[in-house]
Amino acid sequence: MSIELKGEAKISGKNCIIAGGTKNMGGGTAEELAKFGCNLFLHFHSDKDKANAEALKEKLSKSVKVELWQGALDDESDVSKFFEAGEKFFDGGIDICLNFVGKVLKKPMVEFSAEEFESMDTVNNKIAFFFLQESARRINQNGKIVTLVTSLLAAYTPLYSLYQGTKAPVEFYSKGLSKELIPKGVSVNCVAPGPVDTSFFYSGGEQKQDIEFYKTVTIRQRLTYVEDVVPIMRFLVTEGYWITGQTIFCSGGFTAH
Incomplete structure (x- = not known):
């Protein structure tokens, strides 16, 4: 079923900037927004991601304006x-x-280690803060800002303390900024998926038995897929513009908030 966007929800001809925008959740969201005519400026991190980024650009450039930007954002x-x-x-x-x-x-x-703390804090916390700050300074009237966080913010669990701790501030940055940007009509939200079946999830050191357990507590007895979350991202920047200052949990029942 095709979706036709109307009124304030229309994003055809609009411009979207995406950090981490060429693979996994970012790449899936970029593809989704391109379907609705949204132009894209996509960040990727390193040379190992370059071929995938260029392939995505070639694919999406057939329908919208697309450009790539490489860097660490540290x-x-x-x-x-x-x-x-x-x-x-x-x-x-x-x-x-x-x-x-x-x-x-x-x-x-x-x-x-101290080095691991600094790295996690930079990527999950510092970059998120300054991304929100730059967004606030530059975004057009009635714009939309969304940050991906994690459903582990609602979990009582061991072993993820640093991940949870460095993601948690983003909720409060977003809440505060959503209030500050009311005069500009800009919505600011977070999306918190469950364990997503992507390379990002497996990079953290997950064990097979843990992965199998995660599957048992969800509504479909599986991990979260990119395609489960992408429609929520799209909704928040289209029909869901009335939602602001919120964290939307989409974990399939892995956590509830």
Whole structure:
């Protein structure tokens, strides 16, 4: 069934900037928004991601304007350069800002090194803060901002303390910013999926028995798929514009909030 967007929900001709926008959840969301005519400025991190990013650009450029930007975003100046490049590419400024950048590492709190803490804090917390800050400065009237977080924010569990702790601040950044941007008509939200069947999930050190357990507690007895979450991302930047200051949990029952 095709979806026809009307009124304020229309994004045809709008401009979207996406951090972590060429694979997994970010790439899936980019493809979804392109179906509705949204132009895209997509960030990817490193050379190993380049071939996949270029393939996605070639695919989506058949219907909308697409450009790529490579970088680490580890410093606030990098985030600013990313947004500056996006504004330069687009004709008409930025309407939608989406952040999918993240890093997961699963092990006991006592085993984390200072270097691991700094890396996790930079990727999950610092980048998210400065991405929201730049979004607020540059986004057009009635724009939409969404950050991907994690359903583990509602979980009582061991081994994820650093992941949970470095993702948790993003909820409060988003709540506060949603209030600050009311005069501009901009919605600001977070989306918190369950364990998603992607390379990101498996990079954190998951064990087979844990993965099998995660499946047993969901409504479909499986992990979350990208296609379970992408429609929610699209909804928040189209018909769901009335939702703001919220974290939407979409975990299939893995957690409830």
